[in-house]
Amino acid sequence: MSNKQTLVVIGNGMVGQNFLVSLMASEIKDNYNVVTFCEEELPAYDRVHLSEYFSGKSADDLSLVEEGFFETNNITIHMGDKASSIDRAAKTVTSEKGVEIAYDKLVLATGSTAFIPPIPGNDREGCIAYRTIDDLDEMMATAKTSKVGAVVGGGLLGLEAAKALRDLNLETHVVQFAPRLMEAQLDDGGALLLKQKIEDLGVGVLTSKNTTQIVDGDTCKHKMVFADGTELETDMILYSAGIRPRYEIADACGLDIADRGGVVINDQCLTSDEDIYAIGECASWNNQTFGLVAPGYAMARTVVDHLAGGQDEFTGADMSTKLKLNGVDVASIGDAHGTTAGSLVYTYQNGVDGVYKRIVVSEDNKYLLGAVLVGDASGYPTLHQYYSNEIELPSNPDSLILPARSDESVGLGPDALPASAQVCSCFDVTKGDICTSIEGGCTTIGALKDDTKAATGCGGCAALVKSVLDCELEKAGFEVNTDICEHFAYTRQDLYNLIMVEEIKTFGELLEKHGSGKGCEICKQAIGSILASYWNDYVLDDDHVSLQDTNDTFLANTQKDGTYSVVPRMTGGEVTPDGLIAVGNVAKKYGLYTKITGGQRVDLFGARVDQLPPIWQELIDAGFESGHAYGKSLRTVKSCVGSTWCRFGVDDSVGLAVELENRYKGLRAPHKIKFAVSGCTRECAEAQSKDIGVIAVEGGWNLYVCGNGGMKPRHGDLFATNLDKETLIKYIDRVLTFYVRTADRLQRTSVWMENMEGGLDYLKSVVIDDKLQINDQLEAHMQHVVDTYQCEWTTTMADENKLKRFRHFVNSDKTDENIIFVEERGQIRPANIEERALALAEEA
Amino acid sequence: MSQWVDVCSVDDLIPHSGVCALVEETQVAIFYMPEDKAVFAINNFDPFSLINILSRGLIGDIQGEPMVSSPIYKQRFSLKTGVCMDDETVKVDSYGVRIEGDRVEVNLGAV
Ligand code: SRM
Ligand SMILES: Cc1cc2nc3c(=O)[nH]c(=O)nc-3n(C[C@H](O)[C@H](O)[C@H](O)COP(=O)(O)OP(=O)(O)OC[C@H]3O[C@@H](n4cnc5c(N)ncnc54)[C@H](O)[C@@H]3O)c2cc1C
Ligand code: SF4
Ligand code: FES
Numbered sequence: 001m002s003n004k005q006t007l008v009v010i011g012n013g014m015v016g017q018n019f020l021v022s023l024m025a026s027e028i029k030d031n032y033n034v035v036t037f038c039e040e041e042l043p044a045y046d047r048v049h050l051s052e053y054f055s056g057k058s059a060d061d062l063s064l065v066e067e068g069f070f071e072t073n074n075i076t077i078h079m080g081d082k083a084s085s086i087d088r089a090a091k092t093v094t095s096e097k098g099v100e101i102a103y104d105k106l107v108l109a110t111g112s113t114a115f116i117p118p119i120p121g122n123d124r125e126g127c128i129a130y131r132t133i134d135d136l137d138e139m140m141a142t143a144k145t146s147k148v149g150a151v152v153g154g155g156l157l158g159l160e161a162a163k164a165l166r167d168l169n170l171e172t173h174v175v176q177f178a179p180r181l182m183e184a185q186l187d188d189g190g191a192l193l194l195k196q197k198i199e200d201l202g203v204g205v206l207t208s209k210n211t212t213q214i215v216d217g218d219t220c221k222h223k224m225v226f227a228d229g230t231e232l233e234t235d236m237i238l239y240s241a242g243i244r245p246r247y248e249i250a251d252a253c254g255l256d257i258a259d260r261g262g263v264v265i266n267d268q269c270l271t272s273d274e275d276i277y278a279i280g281e282c283a284s285w286n287n288q289t290f291g292l293v294a295p296g297y298a299m300a301r302t303v304v305d306h307l308a309g310g311q312d313e314f315t316g317a318d319m320s321t322k323l324k325l326n327g328v329d330v331a332s333i334g335d336a337h338g339t340t341a342g343s344l345v346y347t348y349q350n351g352v353d354g355v356y357k358r359i360v361v362s363e364d365n366k367y368l369l370g371a372v373l374v375g376d377a378s379g380y381p382t383l384h385q386y387y388s389n390e391i392e393l394p395s396n397p398d399s400l401i402l403p404a405r406s407d408e409s410v411g412l413g414p415d416a417l418p419a420s421a422q423v424c425s426c427f428d429v430t431k432g433d434i435c436t437s438i439e440g441g442c443t444t445i446g447a448l449k450d451d452t453k454a455a456t457g458c459g460g461c462a463a464l465v466k467s468v469l470d471c472e473l474e475k476a477g478f479e480v481n482t483d484i485c486e487h488f489a490y491t492r493q494d495l496y497n498l499i500m501v502e503e504i505k506t507f508g509e510l511l512e513k514h515g516s517g518k519g520c521e522i523c524k525q526a527i528g529s530i531l532a533s534y535w536n537d538y539v540l541d542d543d544h545v546s547l548q549d550t551n552d553t554f555l556a557n558t559q560k561d562g563t564y565s566v567v568p569r570m571t572g573g574e575v576t577p578d579g580l581i582a583v584g585n586v587a588k589k590y591g592l593y594t595k596i597t598g599g600q601r602v603d604l605f606g607a608r609v610d611q612l613p614p615i616w617q618e619l620i621d622a623g624f625e626s627g628h629a630y631g632k633s634l635r636t637v638k639s640c641v642g643s644t645w646c647r648f649g650v651d652d653s654v655g656l657a658v659e660l661e662n663r664y665k666g667l668r669a670p671h672k673i674k675f676a677v678s679g680c681t682r683e684c685a686e687a688q689s690k691d692i693g694v695i696a697v698e699g700g701w702n703l704y705v706c707g708n709g710g711m712k713p714r715h716g717d718l719f720a721t722n723l724d725k726e727t728l729i730k731y732i733d734r735v736l737t738f739y740v741r742t743a744d745r746l747q748r749t750s751v752w753m754e755n756m757e758g759g760l761d762y763l764k765s766v767v768i769d770d771k772l773q774i775n776d777q778l779e780a781h782m783q784h785v786v787d788t789y790q791c792e793w794t795t796t797m798a799d800e801n802k803l804k805r806f807r808h809f810v811n812s813d814k815t816d817e818n819i820i821f822v823e824e825r826g827q828i829r830p831a832n833i834e835e836r837a838l839a840l841a842e843e844a
Numbered sequence: 845m846s847q848w849v850d851v852c853s854v855d856d857l858i859p860h861s862g863v864c865a866l867v868e869e870t871q872v873a874i875f876y877m878p879e880d881k882a883v884f885a886i887n888n889f890d891p892f893s894l895i896n897i898l899s900r901g902l903i904g905d906i907q908g909e910p911m912v913s914s915p916i917y918k919q920r921f922s923l924k925t926g927v928c929m930d931d932e933t934v935k936v937d938s939y940g941v942r943i944e945g946d947r948v949e950v951n952l953g954a955v
Pocket of ligand 3: 640641642643646647648649650653678679680681682683684685
């Protein structure tokens with residue numbers, strides 16, 4: 001205990017926390033008692049994804065601190081307490097709340113603040129910086145009473161902030177001092193195109209505007225007055241015009257400060273005091289500060305290494321970035337302006353599709369120095385690899401930005417990368433690290449992410465990680481056998497395509513043409529499901545019945561004792577008192593166990609197979625339909641009570657849920673599908689945990705896709721915002737049909753998404769931009785399913801022949817003596833083995 | 845023992861699938877593969893889930909051996925021998941079964 005040194009970290013932001021995590025993962029973790037000061041009310045959270053707070057991510061979702069992290073590692077964290085001074089002679093730190101701590105080593109990770117331009121009136125109410133969760137809370141509160149919002153600053157962050165205001169349904173303007181947007185990264189051509197794209201999002205763009213003062217407005221709360229005599233009325237103002245490193249505390253104790261701000265550090269990240277380090281945005285290395293998280297993480301690693309006696313050096317950082325805005329592709333790499341002496345430039349501009357690309361190469365035409373991509377940033381991963389790993393360019397570098405006119409692919413195959421190539425810059429994961437992890441058994445993207453952290457930061461490297469994985473698996477001779485089973489040498493998607501293209505309607509026909517043997521439970525179930533998704537024929541037809549799992553065969557869910565459960569549909573969770581009474585009467589008459597399900601409906605358990613038809617007859621007579629609880633098909637559309645009753649409701653969530661459930665009921669899919677609709681962002685229907693989630697917002701409906709509860713919960717991805725109902729339904733039609741066509745067997749939408757190359761962006765490009773030109777087909781398919789819906793129980797009740805199956809014995813009216821119930825809490829339950837043996841013995 | 849019992853008509857069987865018959869107090873699962881005019885009979889009791897359910901499983905073949913997959917926990921049983929293909933220490937009884945004209949007969953003594 002006493003031989004431990006004390007290490008104090010000031011600031012628990014992204015980099016401070018990353019430092020703690022790296023330190024705890026290192027061998028020297030036990031050498032220190034670690035203490036950290038956290039000025040904010042929350043421990044470290046993901047500032048990079050801050051804007052997602054608006055689209056429903058909670059502070060919890062954004063947290064970077066694993067549960068119990070501080071406790072397990074014995075780190076003392078002073079929450080909501082700002083370190084106010086450092087006494088370098090006494091080696092102590094004092095805080096605002098009066099804590100005084102003696103340190104052996106000190107790490108400054110104080111980050112930066114948003115730069116507020118020194119304009120008279122800049123501190124009026126409703127003028128907010130864009131940096132912390134507190135800022136965002138203030139923004140949301142202010143937005144409630146605002147109609148118009150302005151963002152000062154047209155850089156990466158400013159544009160993100162503008163999009164956020166737009167999503168809060170404000171009339172939004174970006175006010176840019178420079179003559180073009182993103183002046184640090186873009187040239188005039190790129191910036192002009194970007195301006196159009198931003199305007200297409202419904203955001204006004206004012207460039208070359210020098211704000212001279214902010215005063216009372218005439219139509220809004222404020223008026224911004226510009227040097228050119230023009231004005232802008234606005235109710236709130238967001239500052240996003242750059243950042244200023246926070247070095248006050250360092251300055252006050254006499255550490256060297258750089259001319260342009262920031263605590264001066266050397267290659268080991270040491271300040272002018274050899275016991276004090278500075279990392280992240282507060283540090284200035286080589287007269288540069290870094291407004292990105294990856295360099296901060298690199299500094300954190302350097303310090304841990306230095307404390308452990310290592311030789312690592314911080315050597316500057318790659319400032320390449322991609323803008324994280326839906327629908328606006330912008331990326332910039334390295335020397336985008338071509339300022340390197342002798343550099344050459346290639347530009348590709350396509351006014352029709354709105355694409356602008358430019359690469360800067362070295363004098364000898366061999367190396368990539370920089371790039372700008374607007375309108376299509378798909379080439380970013382490849383270009384970034386050429387740049388960061390100094391890989392020699394192909395002889396005609398412009399092929400990297402020209403659209404592919406032939407089959408020839410100019411992408412950089414993952415095989416060409418050296419093991420040392422950095423694949424994920426956020427977490428400094430090299431290709432070598434990924435390969436080691438694959439060898440260690442991580443053969444899925446999910447496992448790789450967990451193991452290496454690659455692709456869990458900005459996500460920019462996800463596509464590359466996936467291609468490295470695929471390539472390595474293939475090389476390792478991993479017989480990635482994707483055949484569905486021994487009877488069909490095809491994947492589910494292949495089978496789907498065969499059925500679609502050759503218009504195959506039965507399993508027998510498919511087996512004869514493309515398979516061998518008699519089939520098995522795997523291919524039969526999968527093909528039965530595909531046929532049902534595509535043709536939507538009655539599943540108990542003679543041609544189909546033998547393909548169904550027992551649940552589908554008996555249109556009910558088998559229970560552990562061989563009885564079945566019955567789930568009538570209650571769309572949106574709605575049921576009339578009469579309906580409820582009818583269900584109750586049926587349950588009482590047949591002695592069924594009754595339970596409210598997690599899907600907002602009533603489940604009746606303990607029905608013998610021969611009781612299913614009479615039970616259903618009574619339910620149908622009372623107006624109920626099959627709930628398809630047994631199928632790999634649409635289950636429920638859960639709803640909250642919504643605007644009809646709820647004082648917070650923004651729209652009629654129940655109405656929409658009922659409509660959606662009626663539209664998609666009966667849809668068979670690779671796995672079950674669940675929806676939910678919430679009436680406001682309080683999210684009482686838990687829509688973000690569903691395959692399809694819809695949340696009412698002021699501007700319409702926000703659509704989330706590919707969420708999951710179950711074994712591996714996954715939050716849905718925000719797919720599109722402020723949709724009207726018609727567009728919402730169109731998007732859902734397309735997403736679901738695309739899922740049905742391309743997912744693997746028994747793959748939920750969540751796993752489908754995780755495995756999709758290109759991920760969410762790709763799905764958006766298919767569904768929203770119609771990249772594959774199949775949206776008409778997808779919608780037509782769904783319309784066919786909707787038009788051919790039938791309640792399978794109603795159809796079955798009308799067919800004597802089908803009802804023959806609903807008996808335990810073909811040759812006797814007896815029932816299965818093995819089914820025995822006992823009573824518990826006033827209802828039946830299956831007898832356990834002892835109880836069953838006892839009962840059978842008594843009978844005998 | 846060893847006698848053929850009439851159980852049902854061929855029409856009562858479900859092509860490519862199974863039904864359960866009560867033969868002298870024994871629950872017999874009978875499967876029908878019409879393309880080969882083949883019928884198979886094994887005990888209906890699933891030794892893994894301990895319930896009478898095998899007749900409701902999906903059928904097919906594995907490496908040419910006809911089989912049924914239990915609907916509860918998916919173990920596969922040979923339709924010829926009743927041996928569990930996922931765990932050969934487990935076996936259910938198999939019985940004689942034949943089609944005579946349009947009638948189906950089971951013999952609990954024959955295999
Ligand atoms: C009845 C119910 C539990 C209850 O009493 O509340 C239930 C019961 C079963 N669930 Fe469930 N699940 C029920 C809601 C849920 C929910 C909650 C929800 O839907 O909001 C979930 C988590 C949400 C989700 O699916 O993302 C859920 C996740 C699962 C899973 C895990 C899926 C996954 O992706 O990890 C399974 C296993 C599977 O499908 O492979 C499962 C499978 C099952 C099966 C079918 C297991 C089986 O094969 O016997 C259960 C029998 C159903 C039956 O009626 O006999 N059930 N199950 C719920 C029926 C809802 C309904 O009205 O239809
Ligand atoms: C909206 C937004 C989007 C962004 N997008 C990207 C992106 O796409 N890619 C990218 O690379 N970067 C992005 N960034 C930048 C990235 O968030 C920062 O680079 C990163 O947060 C820097 O980490 P840091 O720890 O140095 O600073 P911070 O995360 O700001 O942490 C510093 C912490 O120290 C605390 N602190 C300061 N002084 C004291 C004191 N005296 N005592 C106690 N605590 C103190 C502060 O309150 C703060 O919590 C974005 C930033 C924002 C705001
Ligand atoms: S989600 Fe909103 S509208 Fe729906 S019940 Fe909850 S608070 Fe009310
Ligand atoms: S580069 Fe940001 S997550 Fe990998």
